[in-house]
Amino acid sequence: MTSRTTGRASRAQLPRTLAVTSALALTGGLAACSTGSDDAGSDAPSDQTLTVAVYAGSWGESFTEAFVEPFEEETGATVELVPGGPADWLTALRSTQGGTPAYDVVAFTPNVVPSAVSAGVVAELDTERIAEFDQLNTVLAEQSNVDGTQYGVPLTVGSTGIAYRTDKVTEPPTAWSDLLDPQYCGHVAVSPLTFNTGVEFLAGLIDEAGGTITDPDDVDAAFEQLETLADCASSFPADGTSVETALANGDAWIAAHWDGRAFVQQNQGEPIGYSYPESGSVGALTSLFVTEGTEQEDLAYEFLNYVASSDYQPVFSEGTWYAASNDENVYPEQFSQQIASGEGAYDDFVWVDYEAITPQLPDLQARWQQIFG
Structure with missing residues (x-):
């Protein structure tokens, strides 16, 4: 075994990239906003509900523990998780396009991102509303950057x-x-x-x-x-x-x-x-996206601040055995010894274009x- x-x-020894990854420049002006994750939900009404499409199984359980539970406790808002897979979520968003989207936040993998962007079902990401965006690994962020525009918040790799x-x-x-x-x-x-x-x-x-x-x-x-x-x-x-x-x-x-x-x-x-x-x-990478037309945009950004934060990502990593995107994450010693993470760790990955x-x-x-x- x-x-x-x-x-x-x-x-660490992966030899080359599979295809030339497009030279996508990260969106400029990634200055952190003044409010961090500690007060990310201070203005959220307690009767608001955020619908988030993510994986089930151990991934979903860890996602709940790391992000959903502290977000709900600190904001009073409710998060409803919709399990499934990226292809199904994309179909659902297309079917509700022009009305209320099926989800407010959705987890997509790189294979779905170009289709989601061209279909107009995900919104451009205002990176200045993500307090720790400048701490996120740039190689990972690039996987949801299309034609120079950032769309997703990378989470797990x-x-x-x-x-x-x-x-x-x-x-x-x-x-x-x-x-x-x-x-x-x-x-x-x-x-x-x-x-x-x-x-x-x-x-x-x-x-x-x-x-x-x-x-x-x-x-x-x-x-x-x-x-x-x-x-x-x-x-x-x-x-x-x-x-x-x-x-x-x-x-x-x-x-x-x-x-x-x-x-x-x-x-x-x-x-x-x-x-x-x-x-x-x-x-392999999963990033989170705000859906186009969501009526819960502010709440979605509040939640994404938790998802991007080095305060919460390590909890998710311990449950899934995946490294997460914030290069400032501090992991337990055993995890750090066994799982490569941080700046430079993904430079030699084979990435599908x-x-x-x-x-x-x-x-x-x-x-x-x-x-x-």
């Missing part, structure tokens, strides 16, 4: 690698292509390309072969690899919780998955191991559907 310490070393059942897989996998090994046929979870883990798995296969996801020939070669899984995939999880469930109940023995969520299962005593592929893990490939995703998903039905 791969230890967390070993995993940390693997991530990890990497996508390979989770597996230690009671079924005798040799820990070391490569993305290990998921294609015939010995796992009938026990492989393959996520669709409507879910960012599916795209990250595809990107990992391409990167392992020395290609880029923006090169059609390299993409074709990866789909030829996926075709070998046509009769071997046992489940098609479309969100993180579904990946966890497939591994926990034995529907899958191996899957592309996020490191932090796999470690939480491992810490809870489940037979889950985790490997960082030798060719490089793919960066979603701005470049998002226009192709419908066609790529159609090809995926032809294989897996």
